[in-house]
Amino acid sequence: MFIADIRKDFYEVVANQRVVLLVAPDIDALCACKILQALFHCDQIQYTLVPVTGWQDLGTAFLEHKEQIKLLIKQDDDLSVPSYDDIFRDEDEEGEDSGNESDEGSEPSGKRRRFDEGAVERRIERQRAKREWEARRREILFDYEQYEYHGTSAAMMFFELAWVLTKDTKDMLWWAIIGLTDQWVHDKITNMKYVTDIATMQRHVSRHNHRNEDEENSLSIDCMRISFEYDLRLTLYQHWSLYESIYNSCYTSCSFKLWTLNGQKKLQEFLADMGLPLKQVRQKFNSMDMSIKENLRDVIEESSNKYGMKDIRIQTFGVHFGFKNRFLASDMVHATAALLESAEKDDSETDNFIKALDALSRSNIDRLHSGIALAKKKLIAIQQTVASCICTNLILSQGPFLYCYLMEGTPDVKLFSKPMALTLLCKYLLKAFVHSTRNKRCKLLPLVMAAPKDVEKGTVIVVGIPPESETSDKKNFFGRAFEKAAESTSSRTLHDHFDTSIIELKTEDRSKFLDALITLLS
Amino acid sequence: MDASEVEFLAEKEMVKIIPNFSLDKVFLIGGDLGPFNPGLPIDVPVWLALNLKQRQKCRIIPPEWMDVEKLEEMRDLERKEDMFTPVPSPYYMELTKLLLNHASDNIPKADEIRTLVKDIWDTRIAKLRLSADSFISQQEAYAKLDNLTLMEINTIRAFLLDTLNCMYKLRSNLQ
Secondary structure (H helix, E strand, C coil), X not given: CCCCCHHHHHHHHHCCCCEEEEECCCHHHHHHHHHHXXXXXXXXXXXEEEECCCXXXXXXXXHHCHHHCCCCEEECCCCCCCCHHHHCCCHHHHHHHHHHHHHHHCCCHHHHHHHHHHHHHHHHHHHHHHHHHHHHHHHHHHHHHHCECCCCCHHHHHHHHHHHCCCCCHHHHHHHHHHHHHHHHCCCCCHHHHHHHHHHHHXXXXXXXXXXXXXXXXXXXXXXXXXEEEEECCCCHHHCEHHHHHHHCHHHHHHHCCCCHHHHHHHHHHHHHHCCCHHHHXXXXXXXXXXXXXXXXXXXXXXXXXXXXXXXXXXXEEEEECCCEEEEHHHHHHHHHHHHCCCCCCCCHHHHHHHHHHHCCCCCHHHHHHHHXXXXXXXXXXXXXXXXXXXXXXXXXXXXXXXXXXXXXCCCCCHHHCHHHHHHHHHHHHHXXXXXCCCCHHHHCCEEEEEEEECCCCEEEEEEECCCCCCCCCCECHHHHHHHHHHHHCCCEECCCCCCCEEEEEHHHHHHHHHHHHHHHC | CCHHHHHHHHCCCEEEEEECXXXXXXXXXXXXXXXXXXXXXXXXXXXXXXXXXXXXXXXXXXXXXXXXXXXXXXXXXXXXXXXXCCCXXXXXXHHHHHHHHHCHHHCCCHHHHHHHHHHHHHHHHHHHHHHHHHHHHCXXXXXXXXXXXXXXXXXXXXXXXXXXXXXXXXXXXXX
């Protein structure tokens, strides 16, 4: 259902009813869910929360709650939608057409000839218009279904709803910021969009910050303070040691080529250039000398410019509450994503979902810290896998795309049976490959990656990402491509994820699926 | 009596709020709560104030005694005197905790207030312990303590009564 005014058409409709919230397993959806939950608590609206992992889950959940459902609210990333009128022509136009034709039959014969010509011309005109309209419709539908990309963050949309209802709090603002940062961390939106959205959020942040602060009556230290930061792009650096963070962050690792010995030497040079002693840099960030921490960002920025990393700093937001707790938005995204997809044996998916949801509230700092620990492990695993893939040349060029398959014995391969982790690995790998290869043509190819998903059932999970480029608009055509390839080879696939470029495939069908994909895309 | 029961009783105290919604007069068993008009201050019990605050429907105004200078004076007075001085409110400890946990953004200088109230509490509990100690060691039969609050009495009640029972048993066994 497409809504024009979110307050009138949505909130006021559900305000007096029982709501079922079906939430997709991604951080943006989780944040939107938290915002909506807070709004529901304010107005004491009863709701049921159902996490869904794919279209099938959505179907079963819908059937379970069928009797009570009148309006379906699904939180997911928006896919850009063409305007309503272009696709669905109003039905009464059709009726008019046939009505006219029957009228013509009953005209008196005297005027028939003149009317006939006029009528025939009009009919031809109408038919031509109709054909053109049909053709345009097909084109629009093809475009719509061919590419998949993401629109505005759902969390931000719900924050705007809260703002319109004047029930917005700093907590909700922080969740909206996390939702936006999730889209950027997982590379779902373009840089331009990210910067524009950050500017919108910045306006809200300054509005909140000026509300309560006064020179005389300063706020309690326990209150949440959100601040705009032009901070470094090193993942989790404030909760890790600086060295580890530089080593395991995608941006720095690819620029230095840290999987080669040369790259590691360059890293040592870089640190020496900044005047940071190795002993300091390998310590936990909080225990580093204050004198080093003070100008760290500027010092790193200067040095990175010399080494060709122009964008080491990125606009983002940080929060701090209490004396100890300081987090950047990207830290929270990584921690929550690690919790959501933790590959522990005993946890079911709903448990992980609830844990990740809990980690987003301020009162569960322990959960958040455990998430950060898991995220560190995940990043180290990604770095090592990338290094081994590049060094052992596991990436093969198949013509129209690059392909990589993670064997079953690879360490941490269980971590990569989850869609978000695998996508992150994929993007990281593609960046690293583009930096390491000398083949100009290969630099512009997209990447398809497969990893074992379930050993007993014998399935692999396949992910496709668009080619790496500075100005990409992040449109992904693999969804359609996978569907067509599966159809043509009648491979047993499951297109269950909301993100259509991720599918599950039976291991035996892997090679014929790949061949079909190659022929399709070349 | 449990500390949470004392807190429950404390929630009946009245506090001033400024609602942002409007509602007609509400007739409850415990009393009437006057018509709510957005922007006009009104007195409500603490339990309702906290509920409305959590639903973002009001702004809580700190009680008059919850002010840094007044609390500093009280703390200094408490430290000087040997006896218990009059308290700002019979439920000062619980109210401080409740209001500062849920509405610290409406209370200026919340951290200092928390420290000052804790200082007052510590001084009074120390005096209470000394007094109980001298009561037992001098085997008094009667003691009069003014200006104690229910929460302070509650902290010492179970221990003091059990101790006195034990001592009675020991004494009667000796004879």
